[in-house]
Amino acid sequence: MADQTNLLYKIQKAKELVHNAKRVFVLTGAGISAESGVPTFRDAAGHWKNINPEQVATRQAFDRDPKFVWEWYDSRRLQLQDIKPNPAHYSLAKLEQQKDAFYLLTQNVEDLHEQAGSKRVGHIHGSIWELKCTQEGTVRHDRTAPMEDLPPRCKICGALERPNVVWFGERIREDVIAETERFLSQGEMDVVMVIGTGAIFDYIPEWANRARGARGTLIEINPSETELYGVDIALRGNAGEILPALVEPQ
Ligand code: NAD
Numbered sequence: 267m268a269d270q271t272n273l274l275y276k277i278q279k280a281k282e283l284v285h286n287a288k289r290v291f292v293l294t295g296a297g298i299s300a301e302s303g304v305p306t307f308r309d310a311a312g313h314w315k316n317i318n319p320e321q322v323a324t325r326q327a328f329d330r331d332p333k334f335v336w337e338w339y340d341s342r343r344l345q346l347q348d349i350k351p352n353p354a355h356y357s358l359a360k361l362e363q364q365k366d367a368f369y370l371l372t373q374n375v376e377d378l379h380e381q382a383g384s385k386r387v388g389h390i391h392g393s394i395w396e397l398k399c400t401q402e403g404t405v406r407h408d409r410t411a412p413m414e415d416l417p418p419r420c421k422i423c424g425a426l427e428r429p430n431v432v433w434f435g436e437r438i439r440e441d442v443i444a445e446t447e448r449f450l451s452q453g454e455m456d457v458v459m460v461i462g463t464g465a466i467f468d469y470i471p472e473w474a475n476r477a478r479g480a481r482g483t484l485i486e487i488n489p490s491e492t493e494l495y496g497v498d499i500a501l502r503g504n505a506g507e508i509l510p511a512l513v514e515p516q
Contacts, residue, residue, distance in 0.1 A: 273503060280499050281512045283483050287456035289367040291449070291477045292358060293470055297462020297488060299378050301352040301506035304345075307464075323433045332417040332426055338459050339429045343394055343411035354461070354505035355382035356512040362386060369449040371442070371473070373463060375431050388442040392431040401425035431478075440470065445497065454479040461487040461505050465494040 284290070296306040312314055321327060322338045326447065351386045359382045362368045370387045372379055375394040379387045398405045399420040408418075450473075458478045465471050475496045478484040486497045487508050501508050 273501065276499055276501055277508060277511050280483075280485050280501060283457055283485070283499075284361070284459075284512050288365065289453055289455045290361065290365050290369075290457050290459070291455045291474075292361075292368075292370045292381070292459045292461065293297065293474055294358075294370065294374060294461045295463025295465075295470075296374060298354050298372075298505045299349075299352070299374055299376065301354065301504060302349050302378055304349055304374075304376065306462075315441065320434055323431070324435060325433055328428060328433075334430075336413070336417040336429075339394065340412050340416060342450065343409075343413075346394065347409070347411045347475070349376070349380045351382035352506045354509040355379055358510035359383035361513050367449070367452065370433045371446055373467075373470075384445075387500065388439075388445050390432070390438050390446075390470045392439060394429055394431055396430035397427040398430040399423065399426050400423055405430050450477055455482040456472075457483050457485060459485045459487065460492075460494055460497075461509070463488070463492065463494075464490075465492045471495055 287316055296304065300306050317338060322335050328335045337466060355378050358370060358379065362370070362384055368386055370379060370384055371390055373391050375389065375391055377393065377395060395407055395409050396405050397408050399422070401420065401423050402425070404420065404422070406421075419425065420427055455477045458474050460470065460474050463470060465474075471494050474484055474494065478496065478498075483498045484496055485499045485501065486492065486494055487501045487503070487505050489502055489504060
């Protein structure tokens with residue numbers, strides 16, 4: 267009971283800050299899509315033939331057996347095809363419209379933020395709906411699932427295509443880093459929100475804290491403790507319940 271009262275108090279405080287903020291930076295992870303039915307990274311381990319994503323989401327695995335890696339991605343694409351955004355995605359899209367400056371950096375490879383109406387979104391780990399030619403680097407959008415022929419090949423040069431996602435051991439997307447840096451260089455944030463991520467990659471807590479700067483507020487929304495440090499307000503609950511409460515009119 268005391269915990270619940272404390273959470274409601276913290277939500278009210280965060281709501282005022284979010285409402286008054288002019289500049290907002292948001293980082294999201296797999297947890298924001300959990301209530302849409304997308305397994306988080308940990309839940310995903312073992313969901314398909316008991317395979318750990320770390321064993322298939324690598325360049326080495328692809329070079330060894332591209333068909334096998336593509337079968338795994340095909341199963342994920344199939345699983346994602348009919349999934350819909352949840353209230354957390356819609357709340358962020360609404361928030362973007364209310365702010366002078368807003369940027370949403372997601373680690374997710376699906377497009378539930380865009381489906382909900384978010385426009386200023388960067389996918390730091392790429393997109394599962396994009397295919398990239400391993401020879402020429404050309405990228406094409408393709409939402410077919412299941413795919414007809416695995417592994418897919420480039421329509422122009424015939425080389426293998428790979429999912430345009432960042433695999434373990436690869437560098438995160440340079441274009442999205444540049445976009446994020448451009449946004450952060452334009453001024454300090456009033457509010458930074460980190461939602462549904464374990465924050466295991468160093469760049470998540472680093473970006474969040476740098477963006478918050480000396481005078482902003484760092485808000486975390488996650489039912490569990492994470493690796494994020496420097497948090498000013500930790501809202502321990504589900505994003506689909508907490509975000510609408512933060513964004514709805516005062
Ligand atoms: P993660 O699985 O490591 O962590 C998920 C986090 O979400 C956990 O901290 C968990 O407590 C929290 N969470 C669970 N349910 C929640 C809810 N309802 N509301 C708020 N938070 C909730 O995921 P990660 O930190 O994003 O990093 C893992 C990697 O896996 C990333 O590289 C990501 O690209 C990839 N991934 C992406 C998707 C996707 O695109 N939807 C899904 C699985 C994994």
